[in-house]
Amino acid sequence: MDHVFRDFYLDKQNFSMMTKALFFKLKLTFLLLLTFLAFSSTGYTSESVEVQIGAAKDNTLYESATGSLSNGSGEHFFVGQTAAGGGFKIRRGLIAFNIAEKIPAGSSIQSVVLTISMNKTISGNQTVSLHKLVADWGEGTSEAAFGEGMGAPATTNDATWLHRFYDSILWTTAGGDYIPSASASTTVGGIASYTFGSSPQLVVDAQDWLDNPGNNFGWVLTGSEDTTLTAKRFASKDNVNETSRPILSVTYIPPPCCIGLRGDFDGDGNNATTLDLDYLVDDMFRGGPASPCPEEADINNDGRISTILDLTFLIDVIYRGGAAPDSCP
Numbered sequence: 001m002d003h004v005f006r007d008f009y010l011d012k013q014n015f016s017m018m019t020k021a022l023f024f025k026l027k028l029t030f031l032l033l034l035t036f037l038a039f040s041s042t043g044y045t046s047e048s049v050e051v052q053i054g055a056a057k058d059n060t061l062y063e064s065a066t067g068s069l070s071n072g073s074g075e076h077f078f079v080g081q082t083a084a085g086g087g088f089k090i091r092r093g094l095i096a097f098n099i100a101e102k103i104p105a106g107s108s109i110q111s112v113v114l115t116i117s118m119n120k121t122i123s124g125n126q127t128v129s130l131h132k133l134v135a136d137w138g139e140g141t142s143e144a145a146f147g148e149g150m151g152a153p154a155t156t157n158d159a160t161w162l163h164r165f166y167d168s169i170l171w172t173t174a175g176g177d178y179i180p181s182a183s184a185s186t187t188v189g190g191i192a193s194y195t196f197g198s199s200p201q202l203v204v205d206a207q208d209w210l211d212n213p214g215n216n217f218g219w220v221l222t223g224s225e226d227t228t229l230t231a232k233r234f235a236s237k238d239n240v241n242e243t244s245r246p247i248l249s250v251t252y253i254p255p256p257c258c259i260g261l262r263g264d265f266d267g268d269g270n271n272a273t274t275l276d277l278d279y280l281v282d283d284m285f286r287g288g289p290a291s292p293c294p295e296e297a298d299i300n301n302d303g304r305i306s307t308i309l310d311l312t313f314l315i316d317v318i319y320r321g322g323a324a325p326d327s328c329p
Contacts, residue, residue, distance in 0.1 A: 048110055053248040055237035056098040057139040057218075059159045061176055062151040063089040067162025069151030072140040075239045076119070076148045079128055080223030080230035086149055088228045092176060094137055094159055096218025097248045099209040106255030109207045111198035117244040118188055120147065120233040125189045126224045128232065129182035130196055132205050133217035135172070138165040149233065178220045188223075188232055193244075206250060258295030258328035263314065265299075265306075267292040272299070272317045272325060280311055301326040 060077040062069035071077065078091035103109070114130065140158030144151050154166040164171050171177050183201040188194050196202065209216035224230035235244035258264075263272035266279040280297070282288030283306050290306065291297035297305040300313040316322025 048251050048253050050249060050251045051102050053097045053099070053102050053250060055246045055248075056096050058093065058095040058236045058246065059137070059139050060148075060151065061090075061092040061094065061159060061161050061220075063091070063175070064151075064161045067160040067166070067174075068154050070140060070142040070154040070158035070160050070166065071144045071148055071151050072138070072155065072158045073143040073238055074148045074152070075236055076233045077221075077236050078149060079221045079232050079234065080123070080126060081225050081228050082149065082231045083122055083229050086231070090175070090225050091149075091223075091231055093221035093234060094133070094176070094218060095221065095246060096133075096216060097209075099206055099216060099250070100213040103210055103250060103252055104254055105210070107210065107252040108255075109203050109210060109250060109252045111249075111251040112202040112206045113198050113249040114184070114196040114202075115193055115247045115249070116196075117193045117235040117239075117246075118232050119191055119235055119244065121188075121191065121231070123224075123230045123232070125187050126230050126232060127185050128188045128194075128221055128223050129185040130202070130219040130221060131178040131180070132183055132201075133176065133178045133220055135164055135177040136217050137176075140166065147233070149231070176220045183219065206248075256295065256328065257293035261327055262296055262301060262325040263299040263317070264293065264296045265291045265314075267296070271296075272314060274318060277314055277318060280306060280314060284308075284311065295328055299325045 058077050060071045060074070062071075062078075077093035077095070079093050080091055082089050082091065137159035138157035140155035142152040142155045142158050154160045154163070156166065158166040160166050162170055162174055164177075181201075183205050184196040184199045186194050186196050205219075221234075223232060235241065235246070237245050239245050261271045263276060264270060265276040265283075268275065270276075279288065279291070283290055283297075294305050297310065299310045299317075302309065304310075313322065313325070317325065
């Protein structure tokens with residue numbers, strides 16, 4: 001009988017030891033998990049965003065003593081000087097993009113690239129330049145025939161060589177009011193797409209139009225105007241081939257999303273509430289979405305987002321009278 005009690009006691013001892021060992025392993029695993037959650041999160045930075053913007057309006061200024069020609073609804077705009085058939089006249093393109101409609105106010109523009117497609121030419125390599133316009137202009141319903149190089153009778157509010165808005169508002173200087181120095185230039189040769197690579201001045205132009213939309217009059221495109229036979233034709237925003245239309249690629253850093261105190265995890269405008277706690281728990285443990293604003297999710301302001309340290313900080317604020325979160329930078 002003694003051996004029965006002895007075996008029972010040994011089995012109980014072994015079970016107790018096994019239970020303690022298992023509990024220790026679980027506790028160690030839990031502590032390691034907490035450590036991982038607390039320190040493994042990477043820091044956050046404001047990431048740049050790229051947007052593609054189509055032209056809001058474009059047109060051609062056809063050199064003319066009467067200022068009666070335009071091409072507001074045409075499929076093309078022109079740059080350079082024509083041959084004899086065009087009267088050896090200058091052509092300048094106008095183009096504008098609605099920056100403020102596509103990019104959030106307060107953003108910081110990093111780069112600006114313009115892509116246009118040239119589809120007809122009478123010359124070899126020519127320099128085409130972008131100049132910032134300093135006065136507004138219009139785009140009417142005029143539409144030139146054939147290759148559109150000769151223009152069409154201007155309609156109400158069309159831009160012409162003499163008019164910003166036909167036939168009542170004039171340019172200060174015939175041929176357009178613009179800054180003489182170019183914001184960017186590129187060499188245009190044969191039929192192909194061409195880009196004006198980002199330049200400091202293009203970035204300045206676009207940033208000004210974002211911050212001051214009322215100043216956004218776009219650019220005038222000028223070509224080689226001192227000699228004949230330099231004209232180039234480009235696809236406009238109304239071109240039947242959508243892939244040939246002008247595109248402005250803008251890369252920007254959005255404005256800070258964190259306003260006031262940190263801790264608005266769910267983005268509802270209220271900081272450090274039980275709804276924020278539910279949102280954070282869902283994010284950390286249930287596969288829920290991350291906070292829409294990384295800075296808000298860094299409630300303890302240690303440079304890492306949605307960690308166990310943020311969770312304990314939030315619990316302290318809500319239930320234990322802990323210190324209020326820091327303000328956003």
